[in-house]
Amino acid sequence: MKNEKPTTELKRGLQIELCDVHKFYNQGQENEVHALKDINLEIDPEEVVCLRGPSGSGKSTLLCLMGCVFGPTSGRAAVGGLQLQRMPDEYLTRHRRETIGFIFQHFNILPRLSVEQNIVLPLLPLGISPSQQKQRARPLMERFGIIHRKKFKASQISGGELQRLAIARALILDPPIILADEPTAHLDSSRSHELMDYLVDLRKDGKTIVLTSHDPLVTEHPVVDRVIDLKDGCIVSGGPPCS
Numbered sequence: 001m002k003n004e005k006p007t008t009e010l011k012r013g014l015q016i017e018l019c020d021v022h023k024f025y026n027q028g029q030e031n032e033v034h035a036l037k038d039i040n041l042e043i044d045p046e047e048v049v050c051l052r053g054p055s056g057s058g059k060s061t062l063l064c065l066m067g068c069v070f071g072p073t074s075g076r077a078a079v080g081g082l083q084l085q086r087m088p089d090e091y092l093t094r095h096r097r098e099t100i101g102f103i104f105q106h107f108n109i110l111p112r113l114s115v116e117q118n119i120v121l122p123l124l125p126l127g128i129s130p131s132q133q134k135q136r137a138r139p140l141m142e143r144f145g146i147i148h149r150k151k152f153k154a155s156q157i158s159g160g161e162l163q164r165l166a167i168a169r170a171l172i173l174d175p176p177i178i179l180a181d182e183p184t185a186h187l188d189s190s191r192s193h194e195l196m197d198y199l200v201d202l203r204k205d206g207k208t209i210v211l212t213s214h215d216p217l218v219t220e221h222p223v224v225d226r227v228i229d230l231k232d233g234c235i236v237s238g239g240p241p242c243s
């Protein structure tokens, strides 16, 4: 394959398009798991979608697929203009970096690094100079009210500040798609409301947002356009059902 990035025009301008997608973990082995079954799903640009379902129903797997962490085992998946199936890992990684802001479950923040160092982590593979990294981090730290903590280690700041750090880091490359796995799972109700207010702002910025949650504060929030229910790896409502 040549060095340019392969892109595919999105059908009807969709941001995410999944057709007959299956995902197996450990395929063909004793511990095989059929985690996603015949998923058909279309998400428009600037839509806010919440994936809901019992533990083990496939929410995080579906979010990881949308986040280009891996491609489908079978079926067709296009995210932000790139077909993911049979895509070499280096392309998936580059596309993920440019297209996806991931607010990880349990934040996935490195506790020994400072707030600023955590925020610029996604910039490191790009070879941007340290002063440019700081220039890009500053407006985000200001926007999310953590500029006064920029030299603090991530282990030394509050839960709310950590949450805002995770959002700032997800935005550092200004990706069109934001994915958040159980973003309110470790937050009290006032922090959860604050997080949803930030998502409202991100939506105004034109982001497409996909969340997983069982929290009614999220699933019933007016910013959420659509709730998709998953069960045993199948979509049972909010999208075309499993055949």
Ligand SMILES: Nc1ncnc2c1ncn2[C@@H]1O[C@H](COP(=O)(O)OP(=O)(O)OP(=O)(O)O)[C@@H](O)[C@H]1O
Pocket (backbone or CB within 6 Å): 025, 026, 033, 035, 053, 054, 055, 056, 057, 058, 059, 060, 061, 062
């Ligand atoms: N890396 C993996 N290897 C093997 N099986 C996995 C892996 N990750 C998830 N699974 C399995 O795939 C299924 C779907 O898991 P997934 O994490 O997507 O569920 P979930 O809906 O996000 O659950 P939770 O609400 O507990 O976070 C589960 O049966 C899980 O055990």
Ligand SMILES: [Mg+2]
Pocket (backbone or CB within 6 Å): 059, 060, 061, 181, 212
């Ligand atoms: Mg999960």
